[in-house]
Amino acid sequence: MNPTPDFERFKKVVKGEEAERVPLCEVLIGYSIMSQFLGREVTPEDVASQVEFWSKAGYDYIPIPVSLMTPGKVTDESRITRLLKKMVLAKKPNETDPKAWNLEYTSFIHDRSDLDQFPWEAAAEIDYSKLDAVGDLLPSGMKVVVVSGKIFTLTWMLMGFQNFSLNVVLDPGFVRDVFMKVATIQYSVLENVLARDYVGGVWAVDDMAFGSGPMISPEAFDEHVFPWYRKMADMCHQANSLFILHSDGDLTKLMPYLIDLGVDLLQPIDPSCMDIVAMKQEYAGRICLAGNVPNEMLRKATSAEVEKYVLHMIKHAGPGGGYCVGSGNSVPDWSDFDNFMAMRNTTLNHGKYPISI
Amino acid sequence: MLEKVREAILAHKKDDIESLVERALEQGLEPNRIMEEGLIAPMDIIGEKFASGEIFVPEMMVSALIMKMGLEKVKPHLMGGQLESKGRVLIGTVKGDLHDIGKNIVAMMMEASGFEVIDLGVDLSAEDIAEKVKELKPGVLGLSALLTTTMGQIQNVLTVLTEMGLRDQVKVIVGGAPLNNEFAEKVGADGYGDNATEAVALCKKFMA
Numbered sequence: 001m002n003p004t005p006d007f008e009r010f011k012k013v014v015k016g017e018e019a020e021r022v023p024l025c026e027v028l029i030g031y032s033i034m035s036q037f038l039g040r041e042v043t044p045e046d047v048a049s050q051v052e053f054w055s056k057a058g059y060d061y062i063p064i065p066v067s068l069m070t071p072g073k074v075t076d077e078s079r080i081t082r083l084l085k086k087m088v089l090a091k092k093p094n095e096t097d098p099k100a101w102n103l104e105y106t107s108f109i110h111d112r113s114d115l116d117q118f119p120w121e122a123a124a125e126i127d128y129s130k131l132d133a134v135g136d137l138l139p140s141g142m143k144v145v146v147v148s149g150k151i152f153t154l155t156w157m158l159m160g161f162q163n164f165s166l167n168v169v170l171d172p173g174f175v176r177d178v179f180m181k182v183a184t185i186q187y188s189v190l191e192n193v194l195a196r197d198y199v200g201g202v203w204a205v206d207d208m209a210f211g212s213g214p215m216i217s218p219e220a221f222d223e224h225v226f227p228w229y230r231k232m233a234d235m236c237h238q239a240n241s242l243f244i245l246h247s248d249g250d251l252t253k254l255m256p257y258l259i260d261l262g263v264d265l266l267q268p269i270d271p272s273c274m275d276i277v278a279m280k281q282e283y284a285g286r287i288c289l290a291g292n293v294p295n296e297m298l299r300k301a302t303s304a305e306v307e308k309y310v311l312h313m314i315k316h317a318g319p320g321g322g323y324c325v326g327s328g329n330s331v332p333d334w335s336d337f338d339n340f341m342a343m344r345n346t347t348l349n350h351g352k353y354p355i356s357i
Numbered sequence: 358m359l360e361k362v363r364e365a366i367l368a369h370k371k372d373d374i375e376s377l378v379e380r381a382l383e384q385g386l387e388p389n390r391i392m393e394e395g396l397i398a399p400m401d402i403i404g405e406k407f408a409s410g411e412i413f414v415p416e417m418m419v420s421a422l423i424m425k426m427g428l429e430k431v432k433p434h435l436m437g438g439q440l441e442s443k444g445r446v447l448i449g450t451v452k453g454d455l456h457d458i459g460k461n462i463v464a465m466m467m468e469a470s471g472f473e474v475i476d477l478g479v480d481l482s483a484e485d486i487a488e489k490v491k492e493l494k495p496g497v498l499g500l501s502a503l504l505t506t507t508m509g510q511i512q513n514v515l516t517v518l519t520e521m522g523l524r525d526q527v528k529v530i531v532g533g534a535p536l537n538n539e540f541a542e543k544v545g546a547d548g549y550g551d552n553a554t555e556a557v558a559l560c561k562k563f564m565a
Contacts, residue, residue, distance in 0.1 A: 104455045161458045162465075164416035166422060169369055210459070211534050212552055217413045253410070272534065296505055334506070 001348055003058040005142035007200045009150040010060035013255045014242055014265045014288040016322040019157040022314055024344060025290035025324035027147060027203055027246050030333030033340055047130060055085045061200055062138070064131050065235055066187055066193055068123055068127045068154060079127070080111030080154070084108065087119055107160030109178055128192065143246065146193045149204025149232070151183045152215075152225045158182070165296060167218050176224060183228040190232055194239040201242030201264075204229060209249025211273045219254050226261050233262030243277045248329065249275060259286045267291045271328040280317040288323035289317065293343055298327055298335040303342035310346040312348075325351065358384055362395035366423050369404060369416070374423045375473075378409040378430040388434040396427045400469045400470040404554035414462055415453060417553070421469040445562030447489055448499035449477035451510035458502035458554075459533060472560055483513040487521050495527055496564040500546075500555060502533040513542045528563040532556055 004088040010018040034042040034053040042049040054062040066265030068080055085101040087108070092100070099105035109115050134144055155178050156164040165177045193199050208225070209215060233243040244265040245258065250273040251266070258266060269276045276292035283289070292313065297306060310325060317323040331340055350357055358381045381391050384482040402458045403420045406412045430458055437443070448464050450457055464474045478487055490498055496551045498518075502508040530548040531541050532555075542548035549562065550556030 088436045162418065162461055169419040170371060183463040213410055214413060216415050220413070220415065299505075 003056070003157065004053050005060045005139060007060045007141060007143040007262060010121060010324075011200070011242060013321040013324065016320065017254040018319075018321045018353040019183070020082055021353060022318045022347055022355075023060055023324045024347055026059070026331055027063050027267060028330035028332075029053075029183055029340075030331060032333035033331055033335060033337060037335045037341075043146065047068070047133050047136050051134060055139050055142055058344055059145050060141070061145045061188075062133055062134060063145050063147050063203055063328075064294065066126060066131050066181070067148040067150060068126065068190055070318040073203070080123075083119065083123055086122070107158060107163065109158045110163055112159065112174060112177075115174070115178055115181070118181070120181050120185070123133055125190065126185070126189055126192075130195070131193065131199075135196060135209065137200055138294060143200030144196075144198055145201040145203050145242070146189070146199055147191050147203045147205055147343070148186055148193075149202075149206045149229075151186055151204070151247075152206045152208055154223075155179050155182045155224075156215075165216070168224075172220075172223065175313045179228070184254055187228065187231060187235075190235050194235060194241055200239065202232065202236050203244040203246060205246040206230065207249060208247045208254065209251050210269075211249055213250050214253055215249070219253060222257055225291055226257055229263070230256045230261040233264075236264075237262060255283065255287075259283065262285050263287055265290055265324070267324075268326060268328050270332070276313060276323070277316040279324055284320060284322055288322045288324065291326040292328050293326065294328045295330075295332070295335070298331065298339045298343070301339060303338045306339045306342040307346045310343050311350060312353050314347065314355060318351065318353075321353075359391065359395040359401055361509040362391065362427065363399040365421050365425070365529065366396065366399040368461050369419045370522050371419070371426070376428045378427045382431070382434055388431050392428065392431050392435070396424050396431070397469070397471055400424055400466070400489060404466060404470075404557060408554040410481050414458075414557055418462070418465060421465045424469045441471075443471040444496040444560065445473045445475065445493065446497045446499055447475050447486075447493060447495040447561055448501070449481045449486060450479040450501045451486075451507055451514060452480060452482050454504055454507040454533075455479050455534045456533075458500075459503065460499075462543065463501070463532065463550070463553045463556045464487065467499075467560060469529070470557045470560070472557075472564070475502045483517040486514050487517045487523060490518065490523050490527050492522065497528045497530055497560050500529065500531045500538065502531070508535050508540065511546065512522050515545050528559075530556060530563075548560065 010023045012019040031042050037057055038053055050060055081102055088101045100336040103167050124254060184187055190202055236243040242264045245263045248265050265288040269289050269346050276289050279289055303330050365377055380420050403417055407417045446467055448460055449458055464476050468474045500511050502511055502513060528547040530550055531546045532550045538549045548559040550559055
């Protein structure tokens with residue numbers, strides 16, 4: 001089984017048409033999974049092996065983070081952490097506790113003075129080196145999808161969730177100004193990356209909902225966040241590129257807004273609260289849906305169970321395009337490799353259009 | 358006047374709450390009545406609206422904040438200058454779990470419902486939690502886990518509580534995205550709350 005990447009196939013399905021087969025779609029796959037697939041160690045620095053993995057595994061693109069804040073846990077090595085560490089140490093040179101500059105533990109913008117003093121210029125210095133390195137390595141047919149966004153997440157993390165929430169209601173002008181600073185940086189990334197012809201889309205990774213529904217009201221999202229995503233979607237579409245959105249949680253109440261602002265593909269359709277087959281029936285032709293294979297299934301089910309689950313989704317969500325196979329979040333290192341392969345192989349073997357399962 | 362106090366909480370009139378409570382006191386309304394009917398009662402409505410999806414976390418948090426501002430005004434006028442707590446709750450996230458949004462929301466709603474809440478923080482070992490239970494003797498211990506990889510820690514906490522002879526002295530309630538009633542029953546917790554409103558209801562049930 002030697003799949004070849006074809007971004008036009010992916011794009012065709014995302015736009016709601018049938019192509020050669022149902023695409024595979026992930027925003028993040030652990031290096032351990034990549035290493036097991038290639039039979040050698042793949043490291044974060046080894047971009048050539050990463051390109052080889054995404055290509056040979058059957059994906060039509062490679063996701064490359066180009067952002068102030070990247071998907072996954074905020075670590076000491078995260079760019080945002082390094083920026084915040086520099087900021088904290090400038091004020092408190094003797095500070096040694098890493099929690100003092102890690103957004104998982106603390107926040108930084110509590111009032112307008114904090115907003116004014118934040119090092120926005122330094123924050124806007126985005127690193128494009130990995131993107132450029134990958135651009136030279138892509139096989140024919142493959143493109144890069146740039147992972148950016150996190151406008152909502154980064155704003156509330158910088159403000160602290162409680163402070164952010166209170167101000168959404170009590171001082172929306174302040175919240176709007178923080179969003180403006182964060183979003184302007186993320187938006188500027190798009191202007192740079194979309195000029196590169198090997199970039200096929202932008203993937204905004206921004207968790208907006210709990211399992212019970214949106215983290216803030218749909219109206220507040222529409223006031224603070226969605227205007228930026230609409231601008232991003234418009235810019236992507238003008239460049240003939242895709243605008244993809246990742247968000248955990250129950251997005252049911254946000255779906256009309258996401259469709260209206262121009263999201264081409266929504267991922268991962270959180271399996272703890274949403275059913276991709278039912279959603280496909282409701283939103284077919286208006287937005288492409290990807291994901292929904294539960295991470296717990298990838299972790300501890302049998303490969304036969306994964307295959308059965310994927311077959312069910314291809315059969316019921318695949319026809320007509322507008323659906324891609326993928327995990328219910330990402331494929332972290334703790335996923336069972338055989339189950340990842342079962343998801344992948346089932347798609348390659350049984351995802352050919354017209355679907356005949 | 359009580360209606361105006363309630364309205365301030367429901368309609369987020371933060372700047373009005375303190376003067377409204379003062380006026381209610383000046384008019385001779387019983388401090389306990391202001392607290393129960395003016396301040397705590399509308400939080401039940403807020404809890405219901407949140408549970409039904411009519412309002413969202415920010416709206417709920419602001420109501421809880423305004424309610425607490427009103428309580429601070431009433432407090433000096435209560436017998437002994439203290440709020441009569443409906444019971445003590447310890448709350449925290451288990452070892453390995455830094456996600457505290459849900460825990461903070463639950464803590465805020467519990468406080469707004471009249472409970473004394475001691476927030477132990479995040480990433481807590483079973484032993485540390487059990488020591489705090491031993492020291493602070495809460496009526497309810499609330500444990501939160503957001504990850505499938507950390508939910509197993511809840512079982513550890515229950516085991517350590519049992520080993521230390523504390524299990525029958527405290528009701529343990531659990532919450533977090535990957536949890537459900539089935540999990541709570543399986544590990545031997547006393548209750549599961551799907552949201553802040555349900556967590557408050559459990560506290561009321563266990564500390565009535």
